[in-house]
Amino acid sequence: MSNPAPFTCRFAPSPNGRLHLGHAFSALVNVEAARRMGGTFLLRMEDIDTTRCRPEYARGILDDLAWLGIFPDGPVRWQSDHFGDYAAAIARLEAMGLVYPAFESRSQIAGAVIGLESATGRPAPRDPDGAPLNPFPRAAMSDAARAALRDQGAPFVVRLDMAASIAAVRELGGGPLSWEEAQGVPEGPRKVVEADAARWGDVVLARKDVPTSYHLSVVVDDAAQGITHVIRGMDLYHATSVHVLLQRLLGLPTPAYHHHRLILDDSGYKLSKSNSATSLNALRAAGATPQDVLLRLSPQPTPST
Structure with missing residues (x-):
């Protein structure tokens, strides 16, 4: 009997702004789990949006993590260096007849x-x-008409044909589409969660100007980095159904998952850059110490899902 893969997790921020407390909490949950398990903690920069992502934000993320005493156990993976990997995944799905250009x-x-x-x-x-x-189904336009528009240079996105993909998974076999969700803590007991990717419809996997999307790049990157445990916020729980589907279609391993609680603002909303959540940089400027932040964010078990 082969030994299980070593515990490997990752923190994957997008450098389109500075880290806030919600990011810090997710990084802390990951690194603490890796330490408890004697595993590996990796860092990925999800910088596929080359318009909004900036080098100064990436430097700020690295600086904020170092200030908190959080350091990755290997080189940083930059998604912008791997557009070819994502294009190859799209090409594979296209060869299976599972994606189409939508205009x-x-x-x-x-x-x-x-x-x-x-x-x-x-x-x-x-x-x-x-x-x-998306209210425009694939059947609304012939594949030939889509190919003609694409050849003419019309702007488009690449969508996953969800119904065809689910049917393809059934034909591939391998059992029901599901994942194992760790309860309480990332290394805790697991329960099997049935995936329901159909709820997402024909999701976008790439755009003409960016040859990938979050859904696609995250599964390609997790496989490339050997991630055994995906530890991330509860806001991404349902998206896991799409990720498990893509993993099955692309022949990639499905990690164990743990979706931790979210850090909320005073109004009960998730902290986010779009809502101008107070950044770690601003807290530092106001005199906060790493210990202040770590005490405030000390990981607590996530309620069972």
Whole structure:
């Protein structure tokens, strides 16, 4: 019987702003789990958005982590260095007939959703994050017409044909689509969670100007870095269904998962850069010490999901 893979986890911030307390908590949960398990803690910079991600933010992230005493156990993986890997994954899915170029703009999609809601008097179907599902099915345009538009240079996104992908997984075999979710702490007892990727509809896997998306790059990177335990916030719990689906389609291993509690603001909302959450840099400037932050964020067991 072979030995299990060593415990390897990662923290994967996007350098489009400075870290806030929510980021610090996730990094701390990861590094503390790696220490308890005698494992490896890695760092990944999710910098696929070359417009918003900046070198100064990346330097700030590294500086904030070092200030907290958090250091990776290996080189940083920069997603912008691996666009070829993501393009190869897209090509593999395309060869399987599971992706297609979609040319509808965001304004067209928004207009179609409003029209649908007006006609039916009901809210349009939405994904687990609350975003409306794409109202333009693959069958609305022939593959030949899509190829012609693509050859003409029309802007597009690459969407996953969800129904065809789920059918392909059944044909591939390997049992039900699911993952193991660690309870309480990252190395805690696990329960099997059935994936429900269909709720996400035909998700975007790449854009014309960026040959990947979060969903695609995260599964490619986790496999490339040998991640055995994905430890991240509860806000990504439902997205795991899409990730497990892509792992099965691409023949990649499925890690164990642990979705930890979120750090909330005074109004009960998740801290985020878009909501101008106070950064660690600002706390440092106000006189906070690493000990102040670590005490405030001392990891607590996540309630069972």
